[in-house]
Amino acid sequence: MATSQPARAQSAVATNTGLRRRFNWTPYLFILPHLIFFSAFLAYPFFYGIYISLFDFDFLRPEYRPFVGLKNYANLLFNRDSIQFSDFWHAVGNTGWFLIYSVPPLVILALLLAVLLNGKYPARNLFRGLYFAPYALSVTVAAVLWRWLFEQGGLIDTYWQRLGLQSVSWLGTQPWAWIAITLCTIWWTIGFNTVIFLAALQDIPDSLYEAAAIDGAGTFQQFSYITIPLLRPVLVFVSTITLIASANLFGQSYIMTGTQSRVIGTESIIQRIYDEGIAQNRMGSAAAMSIFLAAVLLILTTLNFRVFGRSEQQ
Amino acid sequence: MTTTSIERVSSGPAGIKLVARIALYLVLGLIGLFFLMPLLWMFSTAFKPFVETLQPTWIPQEPTLENFTNIFNDTSIPVLRWFLNSLGVAVAFTMLVVLLDSLAAYAYARMVFPGRDLLFGLLLATLVMPGIMFVVPNYITIARIGWLNTYQGVIAPGLSGVFGVFFLRQFFQSIPRELEEAAYIDGATVWTTFFRVSLPLARGAIATLAIITFLTSWNDFLWPLLILNDRNLQTLPVGLATIQGQYTFDYGKLMAGAVVTAAPVLILYIFLQRFIIQNVAMTGLKG
Numbered sequence: 001m002a003t004s005q006p007a008r009a010q011s012a013v014a015t016n017t018g019l020r021r022r023f024n025w026t027p028y029l030f031i032l033p034h035l036i037f038f039s040a041f042l043a044y045p046f047f048y049g050i051y052i053s054l055f056d057f058d059f060l061r062p063e064y065r066p067f068v069g070l071k072n073y074a075n076l077l078f079n080r081d082s083i084q085f086s087d088f089w090h091a092v093g094n095t096g097w098f099l100i101y102s103v104p105p106l107v108i109l110a111l112l113l114a115v116l117l118n119g120k121y122p123a124r125n126l127f128r129g130l131y132f133a134p135y136a137l138s139v140t141v142a143a144v145l146w147r148w149l150f151e152q153g154g155l156i157d158t159y160w161q162r163l164g165l166q167s168v169s170w171l172g173t174q175p176w177a178w179i180a181i182t183l184c185t186i187w188w189t190i191g192f193n194t195v196i197f198l199a200a201l202q203d204i205p206d207s208l209y210e211a212a213a214i215d216g217a218g219t220f221q222q223f224s225y226i227t228i229p230l231l232r233p234v235l236v237f238v239s240t241i242t243l244i245a246s247a248n249l250f251g252q253s254y255i256m257t258g259t260q261s262r263v264i265g266t267e268s269i270i271q272r273i274y275d276e277g278i279a280q281n282r283m284g285s286a287a288a289m290s291i292f293l294a295a296v297l298l299i300l301t302t303l304n305f306r307v308f309g310r311s312e313q314q
Numbered sequence: 315m316t317t318t319s320i321e322r323v324s325s326g327p328a329g330i331k332l333v334a335r336i337a338l339y340l341v342l343g344l345i346g347l348f349f350l351m352p353l354l355w356m357f358s359t360a361f362k363p364f365v366e367t368l369q370p371t372w373i374p375q376e377p378t379l380e381n382f383t384n385i386f387n388d389t390s391i392p393v394l395r396w397f398l399n400s401l402g403v404a405v406a407f408t409m410l411v412v413l414l415d416s417l418a419a420y421a422y423a424r425m426v427f428p429g430r431d432l433l434f435g436l437l438l439a440t441l442v443m444p445g446i447m448f449v450v451p452n453y454i455t456i457a458r459i460g461w462l463n464t465y466q467g468v469i470a471p472g473l474s475g476v477f478g479v480f481f482l483r484q485f486f487q488s489i490p491r492e493l494e495e496a497a498y499i500d501g502a503t504v505w506t507t508f509f510r511v512s513l514p515l516a517r518g519a520i521a522t523l524a525i526i527t528f529l530t531s532w533n534d535f536l537w538p539l540l541i542l543n544d545r546n547l548q549t550l551p552v553g554l555a556t557i558q559g560q561y562t563f564d565y566g567k568l569m570a571g572a573v574v575t576a577a578p579v580l581i582l583y584i585f586l587q588r589f590i591i592q593n594v595a596m597t598g599l600k601g
């Protein structure tokens with residue numbers, strides 16, 4: 001290992017002042033400010049979260065905080081019919097529905113949008129900028145706006161009735177509530193996936209398409225035999241981050257269906273953890289739920305990369 | 315501009331190309347409407363008097379600023395205060411992230427010290443961990459040190475993030491060492507070299523990090539919602555979410571609040587659009 005430049009400079013300073021070369025603290029001073037926050041809010045809570053998940057932990061009652069071992073996890077998995085934990089499993093089911101509604105369009109439509117934008121024509125960047133614009137907004141703005149669009153007597157409801165269709169309680173019944181939340185999510189975030197696909201498409205050399213065209217391949221064949229295989233790593237990446245983002249649904253359902261979320265069946269896992277841990281102060285079981293969700297997400301992510309990332313070589 | 319483009323196309327080999335291009339613009343335009351119309355509806359509603367808000371007209375018949383003056387004057391919904399809170403939190407957070415992350419990134423990129431690879435590996439490992447794991451324990455930490463309902467309670471946990479460290483480390487590694495060596499030969503210390511040579515060279519990467527960080531902080535919802543209960547301390551996204559229950563059928567005011575929340579980022583976005591999109595694509599692919 002070569003002595004780094006700063007270290008050499010430091011020792012030069014030290015000899016100049018007549019001191020013996022000693023341990024160089026400078027690198028640690030550089031990383032220390034970030035490391036303090038990293039330790040306090042990422043490293044420590046990793047272990048502390050596991051620790052409190054082993055207790056019946058109510059922040060407001062420090063005098064009563066019994067160690068319960070794995071009971072919070074056991075309740076989660078085997079005590080599904082109790083009121084407290086059936087709500088959690090309902091939230092898991094709800095979030096599952098949202099994954100089914102939101103992930104396929106967020107990946108497939110984003111890819112199609114990217115293909116449309118991947119040409120050399122005037123005003124292309126204007127459209128790209130427009131499609132991406134909602135992503136710059138807060139989830140609150142997106143959700144409040146789409147709640148207003150789907151409200152009874154709102155814009156969508158009005159046009160729906162003008163078509164002669166029967167008025168629907170969009171945000172109060174299924175499957176409409178999920179459709180509304182999904183549309184809001186697509187509007188808000190699809191631009192991000194599109195931009196990532198677009199960047200990957202632009203890396204595919206034109207010569208491949210030209211060669212295929214000479215061999216008589218049509219647009220669709222070019223898409224399925226050149227674009228899709230070459231995009232496979234990016235497809236895996238985008239579908240994974242979309243899966244994670246959708247599993248972390250919070251703001252859209254929290255704002256669009258509000259206090260009715262549980263009744264309508266749109267209460268997400270994060271909403272449940274928020275309610276359990278912060279509103280009801282049952283932080284032990286909320287920590288267990290968080291760790292459970294995190295573990296499932298890690299497993300899904302790994303599987304996604306293993307299965308879809310490698311099938312090319314099989 | 316459009317006419318010239320069509321002329322250019324029609325001068326191409328066949329008329330088919332022109333038809334194809336018109337079809338393409340039609341499709342792009344229709345999709346564009348899906349993204350544009352909700353925003354237009356937000357602005358339209360915000361400038362309508364109350365009686366007009368339930369009519370599906372796109373252009374307000376009697377445009378008014380009363381929704382804005384109402385939310386700015388109503389002491390129960392201190393929108394101006396929220397705006398300043400959001401601005402203060404986002405600016406302070408961005409400056410701290412840039413300072414902390416550039417210092418750390420420089421050390422991880424350029425210095426050799428015992429424990430470096432282990433520490434950097436630890437930072438790497440947290441990248442794959444879902445954020446929800448840290449919410450409950452961090453909430454308890456913030457409550458313990460008495461930072462609930464404070465700005466530092468909103469800002470501090472986010473400073474632990476490792477994205478900026480990775481992002482800037484890659485950039486620092488790409489700077490030619492000769493530039494720094496020249497500074498050392500001239501007798502500069504590590505600190506002088508960092509602040510006078512390396513940091514100025516990284517200003518493009520730092521601007522990117524600053525913009526992404528500012529947008530993330532301005533739009534953040536879950537964490538400030540947990541930490542800030544005091545109405546006067548809330549940020550715009552949190553405040554907007556809490557008033558929406560109160561004004562269920564007064565969407566004029568709600569949309570005025572949404573416009574106030576959206577306007578700064580939309581303006582930033584319009585000016586920096588190309589820069590933001592390119593960097594999102596770049597960092598997204600790497601992250």
